[in-house]
Amino acid sequence: MSHDTAHRPARGKRQMKLGAFLFGVGHHGAAWRHPDVDPRAPFRFEYWRDLAQKAERARFDAVFLADNVALFGATPEAISYTAPVYTGEPLTLLSALATHTSHIGLIATVSTTYLQPYHVARKFAALDQLSGGRAGWNLVTSGSDAEAANFGLDHQLAHAARYAIAAEHVAVVKQLWDSFADDAILADKASGRFYDPARLRRVDHAGDHFRVAGPLQTGRPPQGHPVIVQAGSSDDGQALAAATAEVVFTAQQSRAAARAFAQGLKDKAQALGRSRDSLLVMPGVSIYVAPTRQEAEAKLARLQAFVDVAGALASIRTFLDWDLTTVDLDAPPPPPPFTQGWQSRQKLFYDLALEQGLSVRQLVSRMSAARGHLVLVGTPAEVVDELQxxxxxxxxxxxxxxxxxxxxxxxxxxxxxxxxxxxxxLFREEYEGATLRENLGLARPDAGFPAPLSPQTKELVG
Amino acid sequence: MSHDTAHRPARGKRQMKLGAFLFGVGHHGAAWRHPDVDPRAPFRFEYWRDLAQKAERARFDAVFLADNVALFGATPEAISYTAPVYTGEPLTLLSALATHTSHIGLIATVSTTYLQPYHVARKFAALDQLSGGRAGWNLVTSGSDAEAANFGLDHQLAHAARYAIAAEHVAVVKQLWDSFADDAILADKASGRFYDPARLRRVDHAGDHFRVAGPLQTGRPPQGHPVIVQAGSSDDGQALAAATAEVVFTAQQSRAAARAFAQGLKDKAQALGRSRDSLLVMPGVSIYVAPTRQEAEAKLARLQAFVDVAGALASIRTFLDWDLTTVDLDAPPPPPPFTQGWQSRQKLFYDLALEQGLSVRQLVSRMSAARGHLVLVGTPAEVVDELQxxxxxxxxxxxxxxxxxxxxxxxxxxxxxxxxxxxxxLFREEYEGATLRENLGLARPDAGFPAPLSPQTKELVG
Known part of the structure; x- marks a missing residue:
């Protein structure tokens, strides 16, 4: 199978890509209180293994893990109402899952704000190798004071600064992945040469935020570059995505807004010389589905009944810097502060409340259901109609x-x-390829070394 | 099984602890050129899995992985002669191995010089949880310019500065591990409380090198603290080990020197209020063993024949800042520069050459055999006599x-x-416990929360 061509379904019809976003015991804010849920399950590896293997049997493109580098809440009291998303850490978990799966992609969120590019490049190269080319990096910036306080800062960095750092960070990471040609390893016992010195190079990056010599340990990742995923939907986030993202994970509440977002992003990518197909837009969608619409609605209603409004408001205050704890719950919300934090998510929720005339109580309910992502409730045909x-x-x-x-x-x-x-x-029966990149139909990046000499040429010049 | 008492073999006799130090395709500097070795094997997970499972069946206490954060060599040419030790990254590999083993400890080297304590605490807590209490952290500092250049610096930090940072770093990491009581997780669906707020706390550390708020995500590690291992043998290294190490991995060439080192370290620990048994000293030893002495010597000689002296000298120059590339190979070596790098290893090699009257060529041969660790060559009885x-x-x-x-x-x-x-x-037949800490006979650290109230007391005060 060629590494250089995008893989298409045999019959040539464009098909959807699907990620299985794993997240604690569920994406609903009160999932852990549901009677069918074991809130301690995420402490057992078997729980994650079973979910990943199930998603692989169903031919999902990837499992996707979010991340933050803090527990949110200023006091133990404020922290105590929220179940943790991951009981460990995404790369640790995906490293273990890599050896219990064979085809599904493994996408971990890692922030560029508090981890040096050398570490990030190395960890994803290691996961890519361990998984035979199934790693993806969901590149985010850290936009909360709670995270900043774990890394020596009083406050999060300014939004624009975070994205300037991220742009340089990912450029360095890619150079590190490209510091070896795919054929750099000789392992030639006779000559004692492990590497071909003509097929590896230093990086010697010196920029505004990072200086990195390279090369990376210890060879090129199987995919060339692990797939670059991004989730930022702000202007800064879109500019970075247009330049570097291959998959964009976004929260969108309406088809029209989603279309404008997706096509706008592809326009920006195209203006930078990229093809529209080289950037896949994948909105998040929370699905409540049942044979009848009534049963589907009952599934959502049952979870909504477990929402603790005070706990949800505390969480909104910490995540979005939006204090709704002292306002009238049955009136429309006041505007959020549009801080340096999650700008796009602040705007999304406020616009939603305005457009749909939601009270604070109704907005909190919507936020708890899927943190701002689209929620579909209905029969299989209704859900699929909307996805289609x-x-x-x-x-x-x-x-x-x-x-x-x-x-x-x-x-x-x-x-x-x-x-x-x-x-x-609209969705595959079988995986098209062996790597995440192949299954997503994304081209494999070239490391930019001269083409290797053919044996005949070698003989002529040697 | 109690978590609070040290575990001893049933018959009460003191027994050796044994680590299996995994390292590329072997510890000999020319291992990859040996005809029986597949130099590409470390690129396959199965290779590591088979070694770890073999070590577990043999009842080793732990597998141990070294680490650096650079490839050594200033130019592609200089790099090209050295096979990499790990093709990925130790924590990635141990995370995968955790789910393919059940009793053996998993010790990864991570430097305190270029990775923030929050990241280190979280990754080892995650590995400890994934493995059911089998994680160990080999705490090192990064003492090479090659590593410094991957993290924005022109030169490595001064030796004393590295150890001052390390001492504060490990103190913060331990506080993060202690930010939850063992019983902090309630997961109480009725009240909506996931954590007991009285059983978790912030860290709020503000020191010379780090400011960290905490608490750590997301609960206390099964061992309380993953086992703290250290390898520094310099004065600064010994001071840090006496205060914080539970296992010390050291390179020692003679029994007398090793005894002085081990007992001196235990004296220092005792002076700080620790018991002598709370710090285990485990020298590295490379073993060439065969039914006859002649066969054992032939095994060593066979590998020595593959040593590329020029390549070894280049490696010594990069690792130890000791330039022997222009001196007479058949004369004694000139003194090393005693730089800010690996001070104890520089001294060890120079003393060895002086004491045994080695030429540069003979010294290089000894260094290639096991990088300064003890080399035992002989029959099983001879080797065991020496170990005993x-x-x-x-x-x-x-x-x-x-x-x-x-x-x-x-x-x-x-x-x-x-x-x-x-x-x-002198060595176990079966594992004594389920965690690395239990098998090593080390006490489980208390997180320092007040004892939980008994149900009766709760009723009285509640």
Missing amino acids: AWFEDGAADGFNILAPIFPAGLDDVIELVLPELRRRG | AWFEDGAADGFNILAPIFPAGLDDVIELVLPELRRRG
Whole structure:
């Protein structure tokens, strides 16, 4: 199988890409209180292994893990109401999952704000190697004071500064991945040469934020570059994504807004000389599905009943710097402060409340259901109609699926939604390739070394 | 099984602790050129899995992985002669190995020089949880310009500065591990409390080098603290080890020097209020063993024949800042520069050459065999006689075993040395406990929260 050509389904029809976004015991804010959920399950590796293997059997493109580098809440009291998302750390978990899966992609979130590019490049190269070319890096910046305080700062960095650092960071990481040609390793016992010195190089990057000599230990990743994923939807985030992202994970509430976002991003990428297909936009979508619409709505309602409004407001205050704890719960929300934190998410929630005339209480309920991502509630046909409309309208190249609770919510998607997608030819029956890059149809980056000499040429010049 | 008492072998006799130090395709400098060795094997996970499972079946206390954060050599030409030690990264590899083993400890080297304490605390807590309490952290400082250049510096930090940073770093890491009581997680669906706020706390550390708020995500590690291992043998290194190390991995060439080192370190620990048993000294030892002495010597000689002297000298120059490339190979070496780099290793090699009257060529040969660690060559009885003498003389609590080549060199130790150790009652038949800490006989640290209220007291005060 060639590494250089994008892989398409055999019949040539464009199909959706699907991520399985794993997240604690579920994406609903009160998932851990649901009677069917074991809130301690994430402390057991078998829980994650079973979810990843289930997603692989269903032919998802990837499992996707979020991350922050803090527990949120200023006091033990404020912290105590929130279940942690990961009981360990995403790269640790994906390293273990790599050896219990064979085809599914493994995407970990790592922030560029508090971890040096050499470490990031090395860890993703190691995961890519361990998994045989299935690693993806969801590049984020850290936009909270709680995280800043774990790394010597009083406050988060300014939004623009975070993105300037991120742009230089990812450029260095890519140079480190390119510090070896794919054929750099000779392992020639006779000559004692382990590497071909003509096929490796230093990086010697010296920029505004980083100086890195390289080369990276110890060879090129199987995918050339692990797939670059980004989630920032602010202006700065979009500019970075247009330049460097291959997959963009975004929160969008309406098809029209999603289409404008996706096509705008592809326009920006194209203006930078990239093809529109080299950047896949995958909105998050939380799915409540059942054979009847009534049952699907009951699934959502059951979870909404577990939402602790005071706890949710405390969480909104810490995550978004938006203090709704002292306002009238049954009136419209006041504007958020538009701080240096999650600008795009602040705007998304405020716009949603304005457009739909939501009270604070109703907004909190919507936020708890999927943290600002699209929520679809209905029968398999209704859910798939909506996904298909987004996909065919240019609003999405695929979706990152947020199950409300695990494992039941993922089972629902696999058993009810995927068969309907497949009936319509919208999702794969089998993996197209062996690497995440191949399954996503993304080209493999070239490291920029001269083409190796053919044996005949070698003989002539040697 | 109690977590609070040290575990002793049933018959009460003190037994050796043994580490299996995994390192590329072998610890001999020319291992990768040996005909029995596959130099590309470390690129396959199965290679590491098989070695770790083999070591576990043999009841080693732990597998041990070294680390640096650079490839050494100023130019591609200089780099090209050295096979990499790990093709990925130690924590990535141990995370995967955790789910393919059940009892053996997993010790990874991570430097305190270029990775923030929050990241270090979190990664080892995650590995400890994933492995059910089998993680160990080999705390080192980074003493090379090659590493410094990957993290924005022109030169390594001064030796004393590196150790001052390390001392504060490990203190913060321990506070992060202690930011939760063992019983902090309630996961109480009825009240909506995930954590008991009285059983978690912020860290709020503000020191000379780090400011860290905490608490750590997301609960206390199963061992309380992953086991703290250290390898520094300089004065600064010994002071840090006496205060914080539970296992000290050291390079020692003679039993007398090893005894002085081990007992001196235990004296220092005792002066700080620690028990002598709370710090285990484990010298590295490379073993060439065969049924006859002649065969054992032939194993060493065979590998020595593959040493490329020019390549070895280049490596010594980069690692130790000791330029022997222009001196007479058949004369004694000139003194090393005693730079800010590996001070104790510079001294060890120079003393060895002086004491034994070695030429540069002979010294290079000794260095290639095991990088300064003890080399034992002989029959099983001869090797075990020496190990036993060190153990009973107070020179060692156990050993970190360096196999010259993998897997054959590890097989030799398992098939020839361990049976003889067991015949003499010097090594375990079965693991004593489930965690690394239990198997090493080390007490589990208390997080320093008040004792939890008993149900009766709760009722009285509640």
